[in-house]
Amino acid sequence: MHRIFACLFLVWVATAFAGAAHAQVPPSPAEIAAYDGLHRAAHEDDAEAVARLVAAGADPDARDGSGRTPAHVAAFASSDDALIALAAAGADMNALENGVYDVVTIAAVADDPEMVSLAIELGNRADLVTSIYDGTALIAAAHLGHHEVVRRLVAGGAPLDHVNNLGWTALMEAVVLGDGGPDHVATVRVLVGAGADTGIADRDGVTPLRHAEARGYAEIAAIIRAAPPR
Known part of the structure; x- marks a missing residue:
């Protein structure tokens, strides 16, 4: 029983630490306001803009200041159509952002x-x-x-x-x-x-x-x- 209580304490420590830091960090309002190109198109779920920008030479795996690709931004915004367009454009669907999330x-x-x-x-x-x-x-x-x-x-x-x-x-x-x-x-x-x-x-x-x-x-x-x- 002492072992279980010790485990419970360690769980509390781990949970507190996890909640205080290292959680997923979606784009902030300031970051979203500053987005242009594919990151903006991904946030706005604009599949046509994604296709147009990639055709004009935009990098589908471009990173923002937190290492987020347009695909990560699409995930945070629940932008299904944009994600489909990014995948069709060759975006790396297994990329990890700075927090090590796909x-x-x-x-x-x-x-x-x-x-x-x-x-x-x-x-x-x-x-x-x-x-x-x-x-x-x-x-x-x-x-x-x-x-x-x-x-x-x-x-x-x-x-x-x-x-x-x-x-x-x-x-x-x-x-x-x-x-x-x-x-x-x-x-x-x-x-x-x-x-x-x-x-x-x-x-x-x-x-x-x-x-x-x-x-x-x-x-x-x-x-x-x-x-x-x-």
Whole structure:
């Protein structure tokens, strides 16, 4: 039990640190006002302008001051048509901005399932290692309880059991950083149903089931207990 309480403290520290820094940073109002060319077209979801600018020689992978390409800006703005036009123009759909995020992870954190599916269809890999935590879009979505995004990432080939540099899988994050409510219950159900390994423990040897039990997340614990043996 002491080990679990120690783990809970470490989770609190990690969560506080993650919330204080290194989160995704969308373009600020000042940055948006200063955008021109493809970055403006991406923000405004202007596919015709994207095609016209690229035809005139604009670089589809140009970077702003935070390393965002027009595709990243399109993801933050949920600009589906612009993203399609950028992909058609040869934009790198797996580019990472300065915060180490790609289009899929930006959309996953924003709880934008349609953008997630579209980006994968356009060539953005669901298995990219993203963020300073060496995670994935699936881990980010599971952490936040974005269960429909989780469902689409799983369908798109996201690795179920990737372990980030905190020692956590998507399932572990859904438990230790979730609130045990309906969204995280649904997230756990998707992950377990897809075959996530429920036995992968954290660095202290505590499993997702034990974390769920310690927090009183009865429904999540029941889903994990019912998982088929591996």
